[in-house]
Amino acid sequence: MIRLERLKAWFLIAILTICVTASLASCSSTKDHATEQSAITTIADKVWAFSLTHPDGFTINIRTMTEPTEGIAVSYAATQNSHSCVPFLRLADARISGRAERVASEQSSSARDQLDKVVCHALQHEGYVGGWYNSEDGLYYFDSTKLFPENDLKGALQFGKENGQHSVFILSSYTDIPINGKVAEILNRGTILFGTTGDYRPLSFCEPKEQREQSQACLDSAESRQRSAVSQPDGTYWGFGVDVAKEIARRLGVDIEFKKTSWPTLTADVLTEPQIFDLAIGGITITDTRRETMLMSDGYLANGKTILCRASEADRYKSLDDIDKPEVRVMVNPGGLNEKFANENLTHATIRVWQKNEEIPSLVALGEADVMITEITEAPYYVRTDPRLAAPLLNAPFTHGEIGVLMQKGQEDLLQMVNNVIRQMKTDGSLRKLHEKYGLVYAYE
Numbered sequence: 001m002i003r004l005e006r007l008k009a010w011f012l013i014a015i016l017t018i019c020v021t022a023s024l025a026s027c028s029s030t031k032d033h034a035t036e037q038s039a040i041t042t043i044a045d046k047v048w049a050f051s052l053t054h055p056d057g058f059t060i061n062i063r064t065m066t067e068p069t070e071g072i073a074v075s076y077a078a079t080q081n082s083h084s085c086v087p088f089l090r091l092a093d094a095r096i097s098g099r100a101e102r103v104a105s106e107q108s109s110s111a112r113d114q115l116d117k118v119v120c121h122a123l124q125h126e127g128y129v130g131g132w133y134n135s136e137d138g139l140y141y142f143d144s145t146k147l148f149p150e151n152d153l154k155g156a157l158q159f160g161k162e163n164g165q166h167s168v169f170i171l172s173s174y175t176d177i178p179i180n181g182k183v184a185e186i187l188n189r190g191t192i193l194f195g196t197t198g199d200y201r202p203l204s205f206c207e208p209k210e211q212r213e214q215s216q217a218c219l220d221s222a223e224s225r226q227r228s229a230v231s232q233p234d235g236t237y238w239g240f241g242v243d244v245a246k247e248i249a250r251r252l253g254v255d256i257e258f259k260k261t262s263w264p265t266l267t268a269d270v271l272t273e274p275q276i277f278d279l280a281i282g283g284i285t286i287t288d289t290r291r292e293t294m295l296m297s298d299g300y301l302a303n304g305k306t307i308l309c310r311a312s313e314a315d316r317y318k319s320l321d322d323i324d325k326p327e328v329r330v331m332v333n334p335g336g337l338n339e340k341f342a343n344e345n346l347t348h349a350t351i352r353v354w355q356k357n358e359e360i361p362s363l364v365a366l367g368e369a370d371v372m373i374t375e376i377t378e379a380p381y382y383v384r385t386d387p388r389l390a391a392p393l394l395n396a397p398f399t400h401g402e403i404g405v406l407m408q409k410g411q412e413d414l415l416q417m418v419n420n421v422i423r424q425m426k427t428d429g430s431l432r433k434l435h436e437k438y439g440l441v442y443a444y445e
Contacts, residue, residue: 075143264335299402333357
């Protein structure tokens with residue numbers, strides 16, 4: 001009997017111990033949860049206050065409350081369309097008076113819950129939150145955000161697609177890239193297609209390997225080092241424009257392939273469907289006429305119209321009037337701006353159209369023509385490589401312009417990417433180095 005009573009006592013003690021332990025654990029859990037919620041609320045308050053002074057949009061590291069300057073921001077589907085309402089007048093007042101913190105603390109509980117949800121998700125993942133104010137519906141949108149390196153655009157687009165996003169955002173250039181745009185198409189293909197004429201030394205030239213070796217034998221070692229080749233089934237592409245194209249492909253993270261076009265068919269080739277190539281590069285001058293029907297990038301090379309003539313007659317041509325005479329035989333390639341310039345400005349000279357642009361300098365040197373209308377980008381190459389030729393008006397071009405990259409309208413995301421690369425090359429000095437490599441004048445100080 002005494003033994004039974006002892007067992008009952010021990011059993012009662014065990015039950016009490018379990019209950020007390022559970023109660024203490026519950027209290028600890030409740031306390032931990034409260035602490036965690038308090039931390040989330042504190043961070044959310046800071047994010048909200050930050051958002052009031054950055055209505056145009058932001059991405060912020062909520063662990064350090066700093067804005068990253070590089071990376072590709074992509075929103076998570078789990079926090080998609082998390083929003084809070086903030087009257088515009090109160091937003092403006094807060095920005096003007098510096099009362100963002102107090103305004104933040106006065107927001108409704110529904111707004112609090114939405115932002116807390118985003119902050120909680122971000123803390124469990126990369127720790128980034130993005131937001132922007134939509135003036136049309138009066139809502140502030142927040143998202144937990146994943147940040148990709150800027151050299152992993154393909155990975156960012158794939159993640160965005162998996163999370164139902166319309167675009168990803170490149171922080172360093174403030175560029176939106178659509179999930180299903182032209183850039184995504186190129187990345188999925190793994191190769192970017194450039195159209196180029198291949199007849200415009202030293203910007204874009206294509207020649208069979210054996211001819212390239214023969215022509216190189218005529219050049220001094222410094223000139224030989226200027227050439228940059230890209231092997232193709234129909235020959236070798238080299239030149240300043242080719243190198244710029246390669247840099248665009250490298251920074252986009254894809255391979256490159258060149259497609260043959262010509263000056264007479266350039267516009268038609270750019271606009272044709274299905275597309276022959278994604279964009280065109282070479283000696284393509286930026287003009288309003290081209291921009292009416294196509295997209296053109298920022299300029300990456302200054303140019304202007306000038307002439308090539310025989311060195312023995314260099315003193316004969318000191319102005320356009322000296323060229324615009326019946327006895328002067330002017331040769332141009334068909335379909336481009338050189339022919340257009342000659343027809344508009346040389347109404348008295350004898351103009352002859354020659355199909356192959358690359359053959360005209362030699363024909364001038366041989367006396368088949370007196371003058372070639374060309375560009376300040378092309379003329380120095382022939383003067384350096386053929387002592388029979390001269391460019392007497394090189395430092396006084398008839399026109400002033402820039403050369404850019406040409407593409408179809410509707411490819412604004414690709415245009416943004418190309419412009420980003422051109423800006424980066426100007427900033428990091430790589431564009432200047434290419435100018436020096438090909439003996440071209442750098443005009444972007």
